[in-house]
Amino acid sequence: MYRCDTDACIWQVPVYRAVRVNLVGNGLTSVLDLGCGNPQKLRAFIWPFIDDIVGVDLPDVIKRFEMPFGRWVEEDLEKGDLNLNRTFDIVMCADVIEHLNRVDKLFDVIKRHSNEETLVVISTPDKRSTVGHPKNKSHVKEYTEDEMRSLLEKARFIVEKVDHHYEPNATLSYVDNVFVCRKEIKNGK
Numbered sequence: 482m483y484r485c486d487t488d489a490c491i492w493q494v495p496v497y498r499a500v501r502v503n504l505v506g507n508g509l510t511s512v513l514d515l516g517c518g519n520p521q522k523l524r525a526f527i528w529p530f531i532d533d534i535v536g537v538d539l540p541d542v543i544k545r546f547e548m549p550f551g552r553w554v555e556e557d558l559e560k561g562d563l564n565l566n567r568t569f570d571i572v573m574c575a576d577v578i579e580h581l582n583r584v585d586k587l588f589d590v591i592k593r594h595s596n597e598e599t600l601v602v603i604s605t606p607d608k609r610s611t612v613g614h615p616k617n618k619s620h621v622k623e624y625t626e627d628e629m630r631s632l633l634e635k636a637r638f639i640v641e642k643v644d645h646h647y648e649p650n651a652t653l654s655y656v657d658n659v660f661v662c663r664k665e666i667k668n669g670k
Contacts, residue, residue: 493575495646496604496659497526500573503600503661504530509570513537513594515558515587516577520548537563561586568594573602576657578629579620588636597666601638602659605629607645610656626658637665 503509510531514523517536527534534551536543543555556563559581572591581587591601608623617623624632630640642661648654 492648493522493604493657494526495644495657496573496575496602497522499644499659499661500571500602501526501530503571503602507570509600511535511569511571513565513569513572515572515574515590516580517553518542520546520551520553522575523551524548533569535565535569558587558590559583561589563590564593568596568599570598571600571602575602575604576606578603579605579617579623582621584632585636588638592637592664595664597663599663601662601664603629603633603662604646604657604659606648607656607658610654614655624658629658629660633660633662637667638662639665 500512504512504527511533512527512531512535514534514536517523517538520536523534523536528550532550535554536551537554537556537558539557540555543553546553554563554565558577561583572594574587574591578584578587595601605624608625611623626643630643633640640660640662644659646657646659648657
């Protein structure tokens, strides 16, 4: 049995739609969702098209849901220890990075589960669109598009595309930057 939060499918909808478009349009078959939260978005947007779905989040989050699909892994992404011994067609992280102190550990996990073909989709609120809002106490650091691009490139990701999506469902609306990238491959690694 699964718990269905009524607002679970209103956050980051454009991110999950973008992942679905890439899955269907490119014949991809596997998704790793880091910081998946309530898996209702995976259920609504991804599961109808593929079965190979792995969601990762903190133990207290994963324990709140029992879903009849996918694999659910309890892990603190800031430790960087996650190793599923495989790669995925898409590794996604929707509005999670701004909650982390150790972004480098998240990037280690992403790289460990990526190959040269893997699409990496990372979204985060653009801090320019949150100016004037009360500070979200769960956000460790917010990024502008340029700051996030620089962070990704420094971590050796090749940014292929950046989309901007208005998130009207928040108490105070904001713009989400969605980065589509691949890990940089050097010397076959």
